[in-house]
Amino acid sequence: MNKKKIAYAIGAVVLLILAYSFFNTTSEENAPITTNVVKGVFLDEVIISGEAQSTSSKKINGPINARRFNIYQIKIQDLVAEGTVVKKGGYIGKLDASEVNGKINDAMLNLESAQSRYTQKQLDTTLTLKEERNKIKDLLFNIEKDEIELSQSTYEPPATIKQLEINIEKTKRDLKEKKENYSIKKRKATAEMVQVATEVSKIKKRIEELKNLQKEFTIHSEEAGMVTYIKDWSGNKKKVGSTISPWEPAIASLPDLTQMESKTYSNEVDIRKIKKELPVVVGFDAFPEIELSGIVTNVANVGENKQGSDVKLFQVLIKLNETNENIRPGMTTSNKILTHKEEDVLMMPLEAVFAKDSISFAYVKSGYSIEKKQIELGTSNNEVVIIKNGLKENETVFLSKPEGLDDKSITLLK
Template sequence: MKKYRIPLIIGSALFIITLIWAFAGETEQEKEITTKAFVDDFEDLVVSTGELMAKNSEEISVPVSMQRHGIYRVQISNIVPEGTYVDSGDYVAALDKTDISSKINDVLVELDKAQSLYTQTQLDTSLTLREKRNEIDKLQFEIKQKKIELEQSKYEPPATIQKITLDEERLEQNLEQTRENYIINKKQGVAKMAEAGAELQKARNQLQKLQELEEEFRITAPKQGMVVYYREWSGEKRKAGSTVQPWDPAVATLPDLSEMLSKTYINEVEIRKIKVGQEVTLGLDAFPDATLTGKVTQVANVGETRKGAETKVFEVEIKVNESDSTYRPGMTTSNTILTNKIESVLQIPLEAVYAQDGVSYVYLKGTTGTSKQEVKLGSANAEYVIVESGLSENDEVYLSEPEGAREKEVEKLVGSR
């Protein structure tokens, strides 16, 4: 039995040794992956994510007259879901009425006061003028009595006649003065009534305007379209609970889907490469198979710090050449901007390039072994770099450092120090 076990054990051991040798050889091969220098058109690309948006859109806004009535901020209490299609005049959003209801109540109190003042002024004026008219009637009656008394006293002593005459003249003077006072009191009454009436009308007008403004707190669509929430400068979209000010009154927008843009942000390192007019290839996360084209139409001159970004970024707008009714504002875009194209140049992958003491070199695989060859490099993109000198087409270079090659001397280019 033992005789049969010995060959089995030897066979198993040989199998395990073979496996170890195979995997070790594979690992060694993996360490020494090579590629060839090739000639092709070089494209310097800047890739970024962005957001699809309409080039033109109409804003749906809160009433700007709020500020005239002392309302400087208002909350959105309700808004239709984003993407809802609406016709002209359809409901879009409602604003919180707490502030305007308070102001209407205050005006109602002022209106009651103005109405009471108007009524009181009217009654006081009527009463004053009535008293003056009664006083005039009384004086006229007393003058008549004195005239009768004077006629009946023609046989009385001169002193008695003179006294009656003087009394009549005094009554005439009082009557004249009372009539003048009546005119003055009437003018005063008219002025007070006008003032009270103006205050009353002012309160009525204010109430009417506030009530009209309150009706505008139900926001409707100015035309047909799809509702897209307004995006603030911070990048946040306005929704139920957001606060809106009269100087930035938009609640939502109705985009024109016939012309679309992709808005993206490029970091401050790569923005120097971006120019208006550069061609762009775009993709949509929502439609992985769709490939769109476009051109850079606007590059911001001033950078900004956006939420989640560690460095300053610059806003870039890209006009999308294609349009489709299925494309929606807010969709995520991938933007590949062609910043430079050089035809028929020698290139190698960036992984093949090493640097030491300011000298760039590659590990060149030759017929006699591996060498460290200095290379002069040109423009680079995210994957490849142009080799201006030091290599030829189809030269084979390592993508990782070959074993034992690190200590070799770099073979300098002619004319290099």
């Protein structure tokens, strides 16, 4: 009997312990979460992602004189991989030269035709002038013959002598006229030859220029560096199959890796906080261990619509104060822009702030009870808010609303 009583007593104690443990655990699980008011340094940061780029880069251009030959759209046929390190004079890429090749072929045909016209004109001129020279020789021969006949006609009748003199005079006039005509025809033939020769020379020069242009369709680097692709007007990177024009002749660039910046875009809410000269900590997704200091150098005054969105975004440029050999243009950056800083201030999480009738208050633990205290708030960030008045350091505040305190009055500030 005594053993049974002892067993019952032990069982009752165990049940009481289990019940206490269950209800205590349930109570702890349902208990509101609390935290303490702390004193420290308040930081308000705008965190936005961006893209690394060089502030100074040398563009690698295709043919800039193509417009002179009515070539306006040139397709990129080959291009080295982005990030390739090249030496001075190293191969960069090749452009589709089919259009310039066609113009060279057309010019060669025009040259053959012009040279043929030049040869024909040369032969015609030679024959024409030869005929004129022969006519002049005939006239000279006739004059010489008449003068001999005149010298032998001393005893001829005066009429005969007069007729010979008239013939000689007439032939001399004809000779003078022939010589003048010959001179005119010779000058005309010379001008025509010069004209045809000039046409041949112009076509030869055009062919030479086209061949020089053709050489420019194979692109080489003017400096040593790392090749990076550039973007066209629509924001897409130029690559094999893209086109360039005389107005946008660049196919790639060689950035100066010692002068880097982060280009990012801020929304309409955060842009109000961002000013020039604000300090920035720039991180890199590719290298989480690298963080470089920077400074805001430019804040756009006018927003722009990003492709596929109606949201207005404002461009922000951040200059890096340091360099790192691992950083490359195009890498994704994480930019922490410090917009506000206060030291030695009281802070608590935003979740601990409640409001009623425009009065901000907090649920504060006071011994075994809970008090609703009015608080005066200062600047806040995405996590905490500065407490100007109403709380003290290390006071415990509730992050969620405790039950059963709806009717409790708020202790107002004095």
